[in-house]
Amino acid sequence: MRIYFAPAVADALDRTTRDLFGNASSVHAFGQQAKAALDDARSAVAALIGGEPSEVVFTSGGTEADNLAIRGAAEALEPMGRRHLVASAIEHEAVLNTLKALARRGWRTTLLPVDASGIVSPDALRDALADDTAIVSVMHANNEIGTVQPIAELAALAHARGALFHTDAVQSIGKIPVDAGALGVDLLALSAHKFYGPKGTGALWIRRGVRLVPQLTGGKHERNRRAGTENVPGLAALGVAADAAHRTLDESAARIGPLRDRLEEGILARVPGTAVNGARSPRVANTTNVSFDRVEAESLLIALDLEGVAVSTGSACSSGTLEPSHVLRAMGLPSHRTQNSIRFSLGSGNTEAEVDRVLDLLPRLVEKLRGLTQGTRAGARA
Numbered sequence: 001m002r003i004y005f006a007p008a009v010a011d012a013l014d015r016t017t018r019d020l021f022g023n024a025s026s027v028h029a030f031g032q033q034a035k036a037a038l039d040d041a042r043s044a045v046a047a048l049i050g051g052e053p054s055e056v057v058f059t060s061g062g063t064e065a066d067n068l069a070i071r072g073a074a075e076a077l078e079p080m081g082r083r084h085l086v087a088s089a090i091e092h093e094a095v096l097n098t099l100k101a102l103a104r105r106g107w108r109t110t111l112l113p114v115d116a117s118g119i120v121s122p123d124a125l126r127d128a129l130a131d132d133t134a135i136v137s138v139m140h141a142n143n144e145i146g147t148v149q150p151i152a153e154l155a156a157l158a159h160a161r162g163a164l165f166h167t168d169a170v171q172s173i174g175k176i177p178v179d180a181g182a183l184g185v186d187l188l189a190l191s192a193h194k195f196y197g198p199k200g201t202g203a204l205w206i207r208r209g210v211r212l213v214p215q216l217t218g219g220k221h222e223r224n225r226r227a228g229t230e231n232v233p234g235l236a237a238l239g240v241a242a243d244a245a246h247r248t249l250d251e252s253a254a255r256i257g258p259l260r261d262r263l264e265e266g267i268l269a270r271v272p273g274t275a276v277n278g279a280r281s282p283r284v285a286n287t288t289n290v291s292f293d294r295v296e297a298e299s300l301l302i303a304l305d306l307e308g309v310a311v312s313t314g315s316a317c318s319s320g321t322l323e324p325s326h327v328l329r330a331m332g333l334p335s336h337r338t339q340n341s342i343r344f345s346l347g348s349g350n351t352e353a354e355v356d357r358v359l360d361l362l363p364r365l366v367e368k369l370r371g372l373t374q375g376t377r378a379g380a381r382a
């Protein structure tokens with residue numbers, strides 16, 4: 001419910017900002033110190049996801065990694081006549097809007113449906129694949145409901161038709177084991193701020209032998225795959241965060257899972273008219289998404305925020321109207337539930353006492369908001 005910046009990460013950021021002023025591409029000693037820091041970070045990321053350091057390309061975060069994967073693959077495979085792109089309907093905007101942008105430039109796109117528990121069925125992918133499919137992109141864990149997709153099975157289907165497979169693992173890294181080899185993917189995106197690293201840093205893992213067209217052109221940085229002087233302090237800190245995520249994965253999942261379950265069971269028991277979205281699927285341990293009947297999610301978010309509890313909604317407010325969550329809509333939830341759902345994400349700093357405080361607050365806040373809605377409706381009728 002609250003995310004902390006790990007002290008070791010902050011120290012690395014601070015230390016490298018002060019001490020590592022060299023450019024990692026320079027041959028002088030200062031440059032080589034910066035390069036060594038990048039090498040360490042690259043090895044830490046590779047160890048975290050079971051890849052080789054040379055397969056890791058640093059980016060400015062998950063959005064850029066997703067863009068490089070999809071645009072890079074689409075452009076690399078276009079000369080082979082592969083002009084079809086596939087993604088799940090519940091991807092993050094970094095993927096969905098990239099597909100939309102490529103569709104405007106002539107690529108054919110297919111969005112895969114999900115079932116009521118938020119899972120992509122292998123049959124749906126089998127039906128969508130065509131001889132000219134260039135790339136399939138399905139996220140490992142969803143950012144709104146936490147559901148984990150059957151990536152290995154989906155990747156094998158894509159490969160059988162000669163397509164590449166990308167997974168956005170931004171939400172699964174640090175929460176469940178992520179092994180690029182075992183998942184059988186070609187491309188895997190990650191973002192440091194989801195595992196207590198600095199915002200604005202991330203990486204794309206590119207399986208050796210996979211060719212992408214670089215999306216940032218310029219110098220020969222990142223083995224010609226992403227031009228631009230690297231953000232050495234940010235990436236050194238990403239490396240420290242990756243190392244910590246790797247070492248503490250089991251421990252943090254074992255601690256956070258029961259807290260999430262306590263929160264979820266407590267809400268269902270104490271607040272009438274609630275339901276957990278995606279509950280029957282395999283999920284990452286830190287996320288729960290709950291619908292509150294007759295409550296506008298945004299109002300509950302604000303009421304909780306005033307009490308110092310940070311939650312989020314999948315709905316986005318655009319031009320004054322509340323857009324329902326595309327994820328919950330794809331799961332086939334009725335429209336009122338796509339607009340009255342709240343996501344609680346637990347972090348390593350959260351405690352049982354904090355969960356209990358939320359459980360004490362919620363019945364009162366929800367009752368108050370329902371009373372207000374009823375009052376408004378009665379007023380409107382009068």
Ligand code: PLP
Binds near residue numbers: 060062142191201
């Ligand atoms: N993909 C997923 C699933 C995400 O949850 C996010 C961010 O929340 C992103 C991509 C984008 O990552 P970034 O914020 O590092 O650009």
